[in-house]
Amino acid sequence: xxxxxxxxxxxxxxxxxxxxxxxxxxxxxxxxxxxxxxxxxxxxxxxxxxxxxxxxxxxxxxxxxxxxxxxxxxxxxxxxxxxxxxxxxxxxxxxxxxxxxxxxxxxxxxxxxxxxxxxxxxxxxxxxxxxxxxxxxxxxxxxxxxxxxxxxxxxxxxxxxxxxxxxxxxxxxxxxxxxxxxxxxxxxxxxxxxxxxxxxxxxxxxxxxxxxxxxxxxxx
Numbered sequence: 001x002x003x004x005x006x007x008x009x010x011x012x013x014x015x016x017x018x019x020x021x022x023x024x025x026x027x028x029x030x031x032x033x034x035x036x037x038x039x040x041x042x043x044x045x046x047x048x049x050x051x052x053x054x055x056x057x058x059x060x061x062x063x064x065x066x067x068x069x070x071x072x073x074x075x076x077x078x079x080x081x082x083x084x085x086x087x088x089x090x091x092x093x094x095x096x097x098x099x100x101x102x103x104x105x106x107x108x109x110x111x112x113x114x115x116x117x118x119x120x121x122x123x124x125x126x127x128x129x130x131x132x133x134x135x136x137x138x139x140x141x142x143x144x145x146x147x148x149x150x151x152x153x154x155x156x157x158x159x160x161x162x163x164x165x166x167x168x169x170x171x172x173x174x175x176x177x178x179x180x181x182x183x184x185x186x187x188x189x190x191x192x193x194x195x196x197x198x199x200x201x202x203x204x205x206x207x208x209x210x211x212x213x214x215x216x217x218x219x220x
Contacts, residue, residue, distance in 0.1 A: 013056055
């Protein structure tokens with residue numbers, strides 16, 4: 001890539017960073033108790049800008065360096081805190097954030113690429129199950145210290161792309177005949193999303209083990 005193009009792209013990213021700083025300043029000076037709607041708009045704008053900045057920097061690395069995309073994304077998954085574990089027939093992936101809304105293209109890319117890299121790395125280092133009949137459980141964990149009005153409808157979330165990636169590593173097929181999806185909302189210490197994938201026969205025991213966490217929803 002020519003230096004002039006790189007310089008132009010860096011300048012564009014710097015402009016995004018300046019706008020992010022402005023959004024963060026506005027967040028810091030907004031009374032969240034008196035103007036919750038304004039704060040929500042500002043915080044959403046800041047988050048989306050940060051995701052866009054990260055994605056644009058990734059693309060700049062891919063096009064202007066020799067670092068392989070998968071190598072970088074594996075590091076990004078570690079930095080974000082994406083965790084994968086497999087125990088007692090259940091594969092669990094923890095994402096350090098809530099799943100973005102469907103209209104958030106940058107948010108989906110920001111999360112989806114490291115998610116894919118983490119599963120790919122785990123599959124190389126560990127034996128992976130291949131489920132024929134399975135249940136995929138999305139546990140949406142909201143920080144209990146933040147307003148409960150943040151809880152969103154499941155229909156508005158970008159679940160399909162994550163399910164497609166998981167299916168490519170773990171499932172014979174993710175059609176409705178072979179794969180059931182289940183959503184729960186929980187309260188926790190911090191925002192995160194846990195994706196648990198298991199054979200259909202294991203789901204009743206898994207759900208029973210989750211009952212204590214689900215009881216926290218009564219506080220909503």
